[in-house]
Amino acid sequence: MSIVKNIAGIATGMSITMKEMFQPTEVENYPDGKGPMRGAQFQERFRGKHQLQRDENGLEKCVACFLCAAACPSNCIYIEAAENTTEVRISSSERFAKVYNIDYNRCIFCGYCVEACPTDAITHGHGFELASLNATNLVMRKEDLLVEIEPALPLEPKSNKDLADVLA
Ligand code: SF4
Ligand code: SF4
Structure with a gap:
């Protein structure tokens, strides 16, 4: 019974992975973007150097x-x-x-x-x-x-x- 439960859990996880693979990417184009920040974007409140x-x-x-x-x-x-x-x-x-x-x-x-x-x-x-x-x-x-x-x-x-x- 636990084997069936584990397989069901893996199948659920993989179905989420497959679904997300075809969603538009949310990742910034850093470091290949244009401008001095090379694609990185920040909120105004970001605390950097x-x-x-x-x-x-x-x-x-x-x-x-x-x-x-x-x-x-x-x-x-x-x-x-x-x-x-x-x-x-x-x-x-x-x-x-x-x-x-x-x-x-x-x-x-x-x-x-x-x-x-x-x-x-x-x-x-x-x-x-x-x-x-x-x-x-x-x-x-x-x-x-x-x-x-x-x-x-x-x-x-x-x-x-x-x-x-x-x-x-
Ligand atoms: S220099 Fe000290 S007080 Fe200033 S941000 Fe860094 S840890 Fe905080
Ligand atoms: S030492 Fe300079 S930077 Fe630090 S609190 Fe005083 S005026 Fe501000």
Whole structure:
């Protein structure tokens, strides 16, 4: 009796499989699609790789307050603060983040850092291709996270590379 029951169960499962085989596919065309996302599509709320934002003057929004690092349950944000000077102004406040690292070996994309930030400096982007065979590649530095300055803005530094040169 149990053999008949098992065969009936398999037949039921196979009938569902056969029926689904002829339904239209729901799979995205990633990675062979067009555009920068290569066919991937996201809901607006998707939490991908973080972005460090700039204000309307091109200055960094991060003021090195450490609230994001304090809120992070995975302890994966590392920040070193530095003071702005009259010669080099990086953020609009007294301090800026000279070093801002996120260790994606540990990040669980909970969004607590984004919620904690008082200046909206850190947000989630839609970057998702983070897989690597080398764990050290998953420690993203400020230069990897910072959005580029709009080309029309006249302020210095003009790019993330210039920023790295200034901080070197
Ligand atoms: S998303 Fe969560 S785990 Fe990742 S850095 Fe932010 S607070 Fe930490
Ligand atoms: S990202 Fe926001 S919360 Fe984190 S140190 Fe910068 S200003 Fe503070």
